Every structure is written in C-alpha cells, then in structure tokens.
Amino acid sequence: MANNPMPTQRIAFISVHGCPLARPGSKDTGGMSVYVHQLAQTLGQLGFLVDIYTRVHDSHDPMLVNLDENVRVIHVRAGPVRAPKNDLFRYLPRFIAQVKAYQEKHHLRYALVHTHYWLSGWVGQALAGEWGVPHVTTFHTLAEVKARARAGEKESAARSASERQVAASADRIIVSTAHERGALQRLYDADEEKVRVVHPGVDLGLFKPGDQQAARVQLGLNGHHTLLYVGRLDPIKGLEVLLHTLASMDTPRAVQLLVAGGSKRDEEYRRLKGVARKLDVQCKVEFLGSLDHTLLPLYYQAADVCVVPSYYESFGLVALEAMACGTPVVASRVPGLEAIVGDNRSGYLVAWHCPDAFADRLEVLLANDALRASMGREAHAMAQDMSWDRAARAVAEVYAELGILALS
Ligand code: UDP
Numbered sequence: 001m002a003n004n005p006m007p008t009q010r011i012a013f014i015s016v017h018g019c020p021l022a023r024p025g026s027k028d029t030g031g032m033s034v035y036v037h038q039l040a041q042t043l044g045q046l047g048f049l050v051d052i053y054t055r056v057h058d059s060h061d062p063m064l065v066n067l068d069e070n071v072r073v074i075h076v077r078a079g080p081v082r083a084p085k086n087d088l089f090r091y092l093p094r095f096i097a098q099v100k101a102y103q104e105k106h107h108l109r110y111a112l113v114h115t116h117y118w119l120s121g122w123v124g125q126a127l128a129g130e131w132g133v134p135h136v137t138t139f140h141t142l143a144e145v146k147a148r149a150r151a152g153e154k155e156s157a158a159r160s161a162s163e164r165q166v167a168a169s170a171d172r173i174i175v176s177t178a179h180e181r182g183a184l185q186r187l188y189d190a191d192e193e194k195v196r197v198v199h200p201g202v203d204l205g206l207f208k209p210g211d212q213q214a215a216r217v218q219l220g221l222n223g224h225h226t227l228l229y230v231g232r233l234d235p236i237k238g239l240e241v242l243l244h245t246l247a248s249m250d251t252p253r254a255v256q257l258l259v260a261g262g263s264k265r266d267e268e269y270r271r272l273k274g275v276a277r278k279l280d281v282q283c284k285v286e287f288l289g290s291l292d293h294t295l296l297p298l299y300y301q302a303a304d305v306c307v308v309p310s311y312y313e314s315f316g317l318v319a320l321e322a323m324a325c326g327t328p329v330v331a332s333r334v335p336g337l338e339a340i341v342g343d344n345r346s347g348y349l350v351a352w353h354c355p356d357a358f359a360d361r362l363e364v365l366l367a368n369d370a371l372r373a374s375m376g377r378e379a380h381a382m383a384q385d386m387s388w389d390r391a392a393r394a395v396a397e398v399y400a401e402l403g404i405l406a407l408s
Pocket of ligand 1: 023025026029032034230231260261290291294296318319
C-alpha cells in the first residue's frame with residue numbers, strides 16, 4: 001500500500017449478504033439492502049468515498065458497479081452464488097481474502113470499516129484489525145432478540161457468539177432504536193458508551209403521497225377496500241396472522257389484500273398460499289411476488305391501510321415508506337415499529353398477535369374515511385423528519401468521533 005493515490009476518507013462498507021443492487025422482498029434480501037444502498041449513497045453526497053463489498057449474488061454481476069460518483073459496489077466471489085444466508089459463515093475467510101486481494105491490487109487505503117449484520121461484523125473485525133482502522137458495526141437484527149420475539153426462531157450457535165465478540169471489539173455500534181441499545185447491554189454486555197442510536201431513513205423523493213384513485217386505476221384495482229403487506233415472506237413477519245385477520249373481518253364493503261414480496265420458488269410463499277386456501281380467503285389475497293422498489297409508492301398510494309404484523313422488527317422500513325406516502329399503518333406493537341408508528345396518530349399499534357385485535361383496528365379504519373385521511377396526513381407529516389440525509393449526517397457524526405471526516 002505504499003503508493004496510494006486515494007484520499008484516506010474512503011470507507012469500506014461490508015455487507016456480505018445484503019447486496020444493495022439485489023431486489024428487496026426476496027428470501028434473504030430486505031430492508032438491509034435498502035439501508036446499505038441509501039446510507040452509502042447519502043454518505044457519498046456528504047463527501048465520503050464509499051466502497052461496498054458484497055458477495056456475488058448473480059453470476060452476471062460485474063465485479064465493479066458505480067452507484068454514483070463517490071460510491072461503488074464491489075462484488076466478491078466467496079462460495080456458490082446461490083448459497084443461502086445460513087450457509088455463508090463458512091465462506092467468510094474466503095470473503096476476507098478476496099476483499100484484501102482487491103484492496104491491495106488497487107492500492108486502496110480505508111480510513112474506517114462499517115459493517116452490516118453479524119456475518120459482516122465478523123469480516124470487519126478481521127479487516128479493521130489488519131488495516132489498523134476503526135470498526136463501526138450495525139447489526140440490523142440480533143439473534144438473542146429474535147429468539148425472544150417468536151417461538152421457533154432458530155439461529156446458528158456461531159451467530160450469538162460472534163455478535164457478542166463483535167459487540168465487544170467494535171469501536172462503535174450503531175443501532176436503529178433505543179430498545180436495541182438496551183438489548184445490546186442486557187443480552188450482550190455491550191459497553192453503552194460506544195452505542196449510538198440512529199433511526200434509519202426513507203427516500204422522501206420516491207415515497208410521497210399521490211392521488212389514490214389514479215393509483216388504483218393504474219394498478220387495475222377494483223372498488224374493494226385494499227390492505228397492503230410489503231416485505232419478505234418469513235414467519236417472523238407475521239403474514240399468517242394477517243391472513244387469519246382477513247378471514248375474520250366483518251366489513252360492509254369487500255376487502256382485498258395485496259402481498260408484495262416473496263417468490264413462487266420459496267417454500268414459505270407456497271405455505272402461505274396454502275394457508276389462504278385453507279381459510280378460504282384465496283380470492284381476497286393477491287400474491288404479487290417481490291416488486292421493484294421504485295414501483296412501491298404506487299401501491300402504498302393505492303392502499304387504504306398498510307399492515308405490518310411482524311413479531312420482530314429492528315426498525316421496519318415498510319411502515320415508514322407507507323407513512324411517507326400518506327398511508328395509515330396498522331402494525332404490531334414491537335419495539336422497531338413503536339419507534340415509527342404513532343399509535344392513534346399515524347395508525348394503530350396492536351399489542352397482541354391475534355387476528356381479532358388486528359381485525360378490530362382495521363375495521364375501525366376502513367369504516368371511517370375521514371379518520372383514514374387524517375391519520376394519513378399525520379403519517380406523512382411524521383415521516384418528513386426521517387430523511388436519509390438526517391440519518392447519514394448522524395452516522396457521519398459517529399465517524400467524526402473516531403476522527404474520520406468527509407472530504408468537503
Ligand atoms: N421491498 C421491496 N419490494 C418488495 C418487498 C419489499 O422493495 O416486493 C422493500 C421495502 O420497500 C423495504 C424493504 O424491502 O424497503 C423491507 O424492509 P423492512 O425493514 O420493512 O423489512 P426487513 O426486510 O428488513 O425485515
């Protein structure tokens with residue numbers, strides 16, 4: 001690294017499984033890919049140079065993709081392209097070797113490593129040590145919190161141990177909510193001095209209100225009330241509760257549910273379709289598969305209510321996106337969603353994972369056009385404080401604590 005033409009404000013983002021170019025809503029790709037993409041891009045606008053190292057997730061991926069002037073995605077080969085997330089731990093030494101090979105070949109010098117998710121934290125711990133630079137980590141989800149959120153959640157033994165180790169070794173830990181900070185202290189003995197809370201953001205240029213009728217016409221929707229679910233199809237997301245809710249709802253006007261996320265290839269997709277058939281609500285539910293992120297504003301605008309029935313969310317970008325579009329949200333009362341949804345203001349928080357509790361709140365909202373409109377306005381207003389610019393500036397402050405400043 002003797003001959004280094006690059007400025008030292010270059011940040012290495014490590015996102016082993018969450019490629020910012022992959023389509024969110026599929027099995028192992030969700031909010032973290034959106035987060036990494038948006039945060040890196042906004043840090044780039046603030047004058048940082050960001051290289052995002054991620055695994056090749058498609059054999060056609062070019063090695064290097066410029067996201068914009070200051071931000072690049074570097075695809076690294078480590079393990080089979082289609083390897084599921086749960087198999088990736090064993091390929092991490094290879095991932096580290098590939099990152100180092102690229103960095104050495106191109107004489108790159110990084111000022112800081114910022115990692116996303118525990119697999120990347122494991123990688124970042126090694127790279128930051130090797131390069132002698134600070135390590136900032138964002139776990140996004142924590143095994144010990146997930147395990148307590150829903151019976152039956154299974155995570156590898158390596159995950160908790162690694163999270164504990166990374167929490168101890170990282171210079172700063174960025175969490176999305178105060179609840180996550182508490183969980184890190186309580187369950188991982190993390191030093192509170194180095195934990196910083198930064199709420200993620202929403203792309204306010206993309207997610208904004210629009211004419212509901214026009215959106216419905218564009219999507220070819222009928223006159224039924226429309227509920228919208230957006231997200232990966234994973235049991236922890238609670239879509240099954242929503243299907244039961246639909247079966248138990250009693251409304252004068254017919255109700256339909258649109259489901260954006262998942263793929264016919266996934267077992268969970270087929271299982272949930274089976275549940276809908278069993279409950280005899282298959283005619284009321286449309287499984288759309290995962291949708292391009294840029295198409296989603298139209299769906300949020302067309303919907304009467306966005307429903308987020310998750311058992312666990314470290315944050316819940318979907319609720320925020322819906323709110324930015326002026327759509328009220330009915331969500332489970334779990335910490336990540338409590339940080340976003342204003343109960344009785346921008347929607348409702350439902351305390352029990354029980355279909356009747358969700359049905360009750362949805363019936364109230366669907367029966368009352370004026371209430372939906374006023375909650376929608378409030379939702380939009382609340383989302384305006386949640387831009388990615390604000391989030392990136394808060395992250396930049398964390399970097400500044402470690403002596404790393406943007407170029408401009
Ligand atoms: N998403 C998408 N297309 C889909 C389904 C989801 O673009 O078909 C995006 C959605 O807009 C959101 C992200 O995937 O930005 C899901 O993030 P969230 O934090 O709600 O859930 P996570 O995946 O992190 O559990």
